[in-house]
Every structure is written in C-alpha cells, then in structure tokens.
Amino acid sequence: MSVTEANRKMFDEMAASYDIKPWQLKIGAQISTAFLSSIPWLDVAGLSVDSPDNDSPEHKVRLLDYACGTGAVSRALEPYVDVIRGIDLSSGMVEIFTRRFAEDRESAEKAGEVKRCKDIRAVVGDLFASPPELQLGEQEEHEGEFLNFDIVTVAGAYHHFEDVALATKRLVERLRPGGVLAVVDFLHGEGENEHAHHHHHHHGHGHEHQQNSGKEIDEQHKAMLPETVRKAINVFGFDENGMRALFEESGLTDFGFKVMEEKLRIEFDDKEMFRTWFLAKGRKPL
Ligand SMILES: C[S@@+](CC[C@H](N)C(=O)[O-])C[C@H]1O[C@@H](n2cnc3c(N)ncnc32)[C@H](O)[C@@H]1O
Numbered sequence: 365m366s367v368t369e370a371n372r373k374m375f376d377e378m379a380a381s382y383d384i385k386p387w388q389l390k391i392g393a394q395i396s397t398a399f400l401s402s403i404p405w406l407d408v409a410g411l412s413v414d415s416p417d418n419d420s421p422e423h424k425v426r427l428l429d430y431a432c433g434t435g436a437v438s439r440a441l442e443p444y445v446d447v448i449r450g451i452d453l454s455s456g457m458v459e460i461f462t463r464r465f466a467e468d469r470e471s472a473e474k475a476g477e478v479k480r481c482k483d484i485r486a487v488v489g490d491l492f493a494s495p496p497e498l499q500l501g502e503q504e505e506h507e508g509e510f511l512n513f514d515i516v517t518v519a520g521a522y523h524h525f526e527d528v529a530l531a532t533k534r535l536v537e538r539l540r541p542g543g544v545l546a547v548v549d550f551l552h553g554e555g556e557n558e559h560a561h562h563h564h565h566h567h568g569h570g571h572e573h574q575q576n577s578g579k580e581i582d583e584q585h586k587a588m589l590p591e592t593v594r595k596a597i598n599v600f601g602f603d604e605n606g607m608r609a610l611f612e613e614s615g616l617t618d619f620g621f622k623v624m625e626e627k628l629r630i631e632f633d634d635k636e637m638f639r640t641w642f643l644a645k646g647r648k649p650l
Pocket of ligand 1: 368371372375392395430431432433434435436437451452453454457489490491492518519520521524525
C-alpha cells in the first residue's frame with residue numbers, strides 16, 4: 365500500500381472522532397491560533413486582522429486549504445477571506461468539513477450574523493496524483509475556481525506526502541502571482557527527546573532526556589506510533605533550510621520561517637510525544 369493509500373484509509377477511519385479527541389482538538393486550536401496571529405506576517409494582499417466579517421472588502425481573498433481535514437485552518441481564517449476551497453484525500457474528512465460549515469452557517473443565519481465568506485466548499489482530491497485528481501461536483505463546471513488563490517495553506521500534512529517537492533510545485537501552480545503558500549508541520553527533532561511517557565506505568569517523572577541527532581529523534585518518535593499511522597507518514601520532520609530549498613526550487617520568494625513556542629502533543633495508544641513545529645511561508649513572484 366502506498367503512503368497515499370495508507371493516508372486515505374487512516375484518515376477515513378479517524379474522521380468521525382477527529383474533532384472529539386481532546387489532543388486533536390488542542391492541536392486544531394494551536395494551528396488556528398498560529399494562523400490568526402500570523403496574518404500580518406503572512407502579508408497576503410487583502411488579508412488583514414482588521415474588521416472580521418467585513419461585508420464590503422476592497423480585495424476579494426481566496427483561500428485554498430489543502431489537506432483541509434475537518435477544517436481547522438478554514439475556520440480560523442473564514443472571517444477574513446471571501447472564498448474558501450478545501451481539498452482532502454479522505455472523503456470522511458471532507459464530509460465532516462462540509463457538515464461543520466453547514467451547521468455554522470445555519471446558526472449564523474438564525475442569529476442574524478453577517479458573514480464575509482459566502483462561498484465555502486471542500487472536495488475530495490489529490491493534486492499530487494498523475495494526473496491530479498479533483499472530484500468536482502456538478503456545480504463546478506470547470507477547474508477554474510480551484511486556481512488563482514491568494515493563499516494556499518497546508519497544516520499538518522507535509523509529513524504525510526509522498527513527494528514534498530512535487531507537492532510544493534503543484535500547490536504553487538494554484539497560487540495567483542503574488543500569492544502566498546503557508547505550511548505548518550513538525551520541526552526535525554532538535555536534540556531533546558521528551559517522551560517515552562506511559563500512562564499506566566510511571567517511572568520516575570516519566571520523561572527521558574537524551575542527546576540525539578534530529579533524524580534519530582524523528583525515527584524514535586515515528587517508531588512509537590501505531591503501524592497504521594507509521595505507514596501513513598513519509599518524513600517525520602523538516603528543518604528551515606530544507607523548507608527554504610523546497611520553496612525556492614518551486615519558484616517561491618520572500619521565504620519566512622517561524623518556530624512555534626508551544627509544542628504539539630500527540631497521543632496514540634496511551635503513549636504521548638511532544639513535537640516542536642513551524643510555520644513556513646513563500647511568495648509566488650508577480
Ligand atoms: C493531520 S491531518 C490535518 C488536517 C487539517 N489540515 C488540520 O490542520 O486539522 C492531515 C490531512 O492530510 C490529508 N492528506 C494526506 N495526504 C494527502 C494528499 N496527498 N492530498 C490531500 N490530502 C492529503 C489527510 O486526509 C488528512 O485529512
């Protein structure tokens with residue numbers, strides 16, 4: 365089974381509980397905060413923290429939330445953009461994304477709230493297949509509405525991609541000139557191993573501190589995961605230089621890289637690990 369197929373299977377299985385598990389919710393909230401607090405830093409024309417749900421924006425802002433999952437990034441940025449398109453490999457995830465936004469709309473309408481973003485839709489797709497797959501509905505006569513984005517976000521998915529160079533290239537194709545690609549993922553292990561913490565058997569304070577190379581730590585963390593999850597992961601950590609090279613090879617400029625302060629806590633089968641993570645950005649030249 366390819367990494368892509370392993371992903372589709374795993375996320376279809378995880379979809380129903382994705383927004384229920386406390387650790388997943390916490391990560392969703394951290395990702396959401398990271399994007400919101402980085403709006404000025406991202407520097408996307410028309411994307412501004414001023415006046416959420418401004419109903420008469422000067423610029424229309426189009427967001428592609430790639431590997432959107434249940435929509436953490438879309439929900440965070442929704443008040444500041446005009447059009448959202450989500451794409452995800454897993455139909456289970458797309459269903460939840462669609463249902464949650466429909467519910468949001470309904471309660472906003474009941475409350476008489478005006479929303480800036482009036483056009484939100486997620487579809488099942490894999491832009492890295494050859495040829496790229498996009499399961500467009502009957503309304504979408506052509507693919508044009510999945511092009512010319514002002515911002516393309518990818519949160520927590522680069523480590524699942526089979527070929528990150530191809531992925532970056534395909535995502536950059538979807539940006540308008542001047543548009544920004546923003547990627548959130550795990551930083552390469554940085555010399556401290558703060559895990560091996562078992563809920564049932566506490567030994568001492570439950571933390572091990574070891575000096576190891578980043579790659580070894582990535583591998584150790586990966587080895588702690590259940591097999592189904594391991595099979596769905598390709599590279600379990602990136603670093604600033606690697607991301608910069610990846611972005612520049614795809615023609616992006618204005619590279620930016622921020623390491624987040626609060627680690628992400630991952631939990632599987634009563635094992636937990638803490639991972640440092642980053643937000644990287646690059647701009648498609650005008
Ligand atoms: C850890 S989840 C993150 C979801 C969401 N971005 C968030 O921040 O909550 C990773 C997502 O990537 C999707 N994914 C993995 N490989 C993909 C691919 N090749 N194309 C599209 N989506 C993919 C999975 O289906 C899953 O929904």
